[in-house]
Amino acid sequence: MSNLELEPQETACGDAPTAARPQALAPRDVPLGGPRSMTVRRTLPHRHRRMVGAWCFVDDYGPTDLRGQDGMQVPPHPHTGLQTVSWLLEGEVLHRDSLGSRQRIAPGQLNLMTAGHGIAHSEETPPPEQRTTQRLAGVQLWVALPAASRSVAPAFEHHPTLPVLDDGGVAVTVVMGALGGSASPATTFSPLVGADLALGAGARTALPLEPGFEHAVLVTDGATVQVAGRSVERGTLLYLPPGPSTLPIESPGSARALLIGGEPFTERIVMWWNFVGSDHDEVAAAREQWQAADARFGTVHGYAGGRLAAPALPNARLTPRGRTRDA
Numbered sequence: 167m168s169n170l171e172l173e174p175q176e177t178a179c180g181d182a183p184t185a186a187r188p189q190a191l192a193p194r195d196v197p198l199g200g201p202r203s204m205t206v207r208r209t210l211p212h213r214h215r216r217m218v219g220a221w222c223f224v225d226d227y228g229p230t231d232l233r234g235q236d237g238m239q240v241p242p243h244p245h246t247g248l249q250t251v252s253w254l255l256e257g258e259v260l261h262r263d264s265l266g267s268r269q270r271i272a273p274g275q276l277n278l279m280t281a282g283h284g285i286a287h288s289e290e291t292p293p294p295e296q297r298t299t300q301r302l303a304g305v306q307l308w309v310a311l312p313a314a315s316r317s318v319a320p321a322f323e324h325h326p327t328l329p330v331l332d333d334g335g336v337a338v339t340v341v342m343g344a345l346g347g348s349a350s351p352a353t354t355f356s357p358l359v360g361a362d363l364a365l366g367a368g369a370r371t372a373l374p375l376e377p378g379f380e381h382a383v384l385v386t387d388g389a390t391v392q393v394a395g396r397s398v399e400r401g402t403l404l405y406l407p408p409g410p411s412t413l414p415i416e417s418p419g420s421a422r423a424l425l426i427g428g429e430p431f432t433e434r435i436v437m438w439w440n441f442v443g444s445d446h447d448e449v450a451a452a453r454e455q456w457q458a459a460d461a462r463f464g465t466v467h468g469y470a471g472g473r474l475a476a477p478a479l480p481n482a483r484l485t486p487r488g489r490t491r492d493a
């Protein structure tokens with residue numbers, strides 16, 4: 167996924183006090199671009215919160231009926247300083263990147279791209295004759311890399327199977343990090359967790375949490391879910407501060423949800439367009455190099471269409487700031 171806003175806001179993150187209370191973060195609709203393309207619901211960054219642990223970007227989309235639609239069409243674009251986490255609820259997406267990866271992803275599988283020093287990729291719904299389904303729903307998340315790992319070599323991982331735990335009528339897929347003694351094989355660079363929760367009607371459980379992590383739950387499908395005693399509607403991201411060692415969840419109807427969490431990200435970073443850097447100059451240099459087709463980002467082969475141009479930088483210098491809006 168690319169940030170396709172025409173005037174992306176600078177988002178400075180890191181090094182802020184942890185919010186003491188849960189926050190319900192409502193999504194905003196963001197068009198992905200193109201006349202027959204999709205709209206996504208964005209809950210991070212949010213005007214009330216920039217990050218949850220190292221998680222710095224959360225889009226969810228669909229379910230979409232793709233008949234007569236292009237679906238997801240995100241032309242080649244660059245990333246630095248982050249990982250992209252692609253997770254589908256329905257349908258399929260084809261990923262191509264400048265390392266030469268070409269990987270279709272299906273529900274239950276993880277596509278994880280570590281941008282590190284720099285990479286370019288495209289994401290697309292296959293053309294109608296190559297589709298195996300006409301439905302599409304999923305989430306796209308970014309994880310900020312800490313300074314020590316921000317410039318690692320780019321890498322792409324596809325994990326066709328992930329550990330699934332069954333707990334009180336909830337099938338828990340461990341996508342990133344570890345939960346309940348099961349660990350995802352995905353590469354991480356800071357202590358964090360990401361898990362998909364498939365909740366049966368009447369499901370009731372208490373998920374084990376790492377008390378030092380902050381967490382958030384996004385209801386991605388179905389009915390309202392009770393999370394830590396609060397009603398969470400579909401599309402809303404409920405932020406939960408560190409402390410508890412369990413997370414009570416009850417679902418009257420069947421639903422899907424995503425749990426993300428991690429150690430509060432204490433470093434200050436700048437996030438702008440598709441880049442994470444430690445300061446304005448790093449981000450400005452990455453933008454310049456992308457615009458100049460510099461070898462830093464390589465070339466994505468096989469995408470039917472041109473590459474995305476970077477938007478103009480804001481007039482003001484990007485200032486690294488706290489991970490919540492109060493900081």
Ligand code: MN
Nearest residue numbers: 167168245250
């Ligand atoms: Mn992307």
